[in-house]
Amino acid sequence: MNHLIGAIPRHHYIFIDSEFTHQKSIGFIPAVWIGVVSFHGRMWGCTVMLESGAIYRNLPPHAVAFSDNPEKQWTNKDAQAWDCYGETFSCMEYSYLSGLDVKARWNGWEKMGDYLFTVAPIGDGYSSYPEQAKEFSFIKLKNNRLTIQPTNHLLYRDRSFTRNKDMTFPTELKRQMDVWSCE
Numbered sequence: 417m418n419h420l421i422g423a424i425p426r427h428h429y430i431f432i433d434s435e436f437t438h439q440k441s442i443g444f445i446p447a448v449w450i451g452v453v454s455f456h457g458r459m460w461g462c463t464v465m466l467e468s469g470a471i472y473r474n475l476p477p478h479a480v481a482f483s484d485n486p487e488k489q490w491t492n493k494d495a496q497a498w499d500c501y502g503e504t505f506s507c508m509e510y511s512y513l514s515g516l517d518v519k520a521r522w523n524g525w526e527k528m529g530d531y532l533f534t535v536a537p538i539g540d541g542y543s544s545y546p547e548q549a550k551e552f553s554f555i556k557l558k559n560n561r562l563t564i565q566p567t568n569h570l571l572y573r574d575r576s577f578t579r580n581k582d583m584t585f586p587t588e589l590k591r592q593m594d595v596w597s598c599e
Contacts (some may be wrong), residue, residue, distance in 0.1 A: 417587050421451060421454075421463070421473070422448060422451055422452060422477055422507050423450075423451050423507070424449065424450065424451055424452060424503065424507055424532075424533055424554075425483070425507065425508060425509035425533045426509070427448050427449060427450050428448070428449040428482075428532065429446070429447075429448055429449075430446075430447050430448070430449045430464070430480055430481065430482055431445060431446055431447065431480075431481045431482065431483060431484050432444065432445060432447045432464060432472075432475060432479050432480060432481070432551035433479045433481065435479070436475055436476065436479040437466070437472055437475065437479075443484070444481055444483075444484040444486070444580075445466070445467065446467055446484075447464040447465060447466055447472075448464060448465045448599075449462055449463070449464050449480070450463055450464065450465060450471075450582040451473075452505075452507065452535060452538070452541060453473060453474045454500040454502070454503055454504070454505050454535075455500060455503060456499075456500060456501065456502045456503060456540070457499050457500070458499055458500055459476050459477060459492060459495070459496050459499060459500070459553075460496060460508035460535070460564055461473065461474030461475060461476065462474075462475040462476070462477060462480055462502060463475070463481075471505045476492060476495070477492075477495040477562050477563075477564055478490050478491055478492045478494065478495035478496075478522075478561075478562075480495075480561070480562040481560050481561060481562070482556050482560040482561070482562070482570065483560040485560075486559060486560035486561050487560065487561055490559075490561045493576070494522075494523055494525075494561070494563065495561070495562055495563055495564065496563070496564040496566065497522050497523075497552075497565050497566055497569060498550075498566070500537065500538030501537040501540040501541070501542045501550075502537055502538075502539060502541070502542075504538050504539045504540070505535050505536060505537045505538060506535070506536045506539070507515070507533060507534070507535050507536075508533065508534055508536070509532075509533040509534070510531075510534055510573065513533075513534075513553075513572060514531060515530075516531060516572045516573060516574055517572065517573040517583070518519075518530065518531050518553075518555055518570055518571065518572050518573075519570065519571045519573075520555050520557065520563050520565050520569060520570055520584045521569050521570075521571075521585060522563065522565055522569045527557045527558060527559060527563070528558045529555040529556055529557035529558055529563070530555065530556045531553060531554075531555060531572070532553075532554040532555060532556055533553075533554050533563070534551050534553050534554070535551070535552050535554070535564075536552075537550070537552075550566040550567065550568075551566065551567055552564050552565065552566055553565055553566075553570055555570070565589055571583050571585060584593040589595050
């Protein structure tokens with residue numbers, strides 16, 4: 417389904433930095449992550465339910481953690497590579513990727529993590545051009561932080577299929593630039 421606000425494939429128990437949600441910060445607090453929000457030119461927003469039962473919408477990804485003691489220095493540029501392309505998207509979980517090792521590379525760092533789900537923007541000024549079209553994977557990093565990266569910033573390891581044991585990023589791939597049609 418395509419939307420501005422949408423459910424994620426399954427909920428996740430997380431912690432959020434109360435600096436983003438409360439008048440007085442009380443550290444990282446438990447929440448349940450249930451959805452995402454997309455606005456052109458902004459970061460992805462996360463919709464969460466707080467322990468009080470309140471729903472908090474459009475929480476920035478750098479406020480999300482997967483423990484109450486995550487890596488402290490986590491910025492918006494660490495959490496996400498690019499702003500959202502538009503307001504419509506499709507959210508899915510590639511079951512094949514669940515459980516695989518994933519390495520994310522962005523902003524001068526490389527970190528290992530776990531795949532959560534993928535969001536594909538559609539119907540915007542970029543997605544119809546092959547060289548611009550991206551899917552964004554939401555990754556739970558081993559430092560207990562969230563990062564949202566396009567596929568060209570990620571490597572997956574399937575121990576029964578991939579041969580790249582060191583998980584080095586390939587340099588021989590070319591960017592998709594063509595559009596094909598059968599008529």
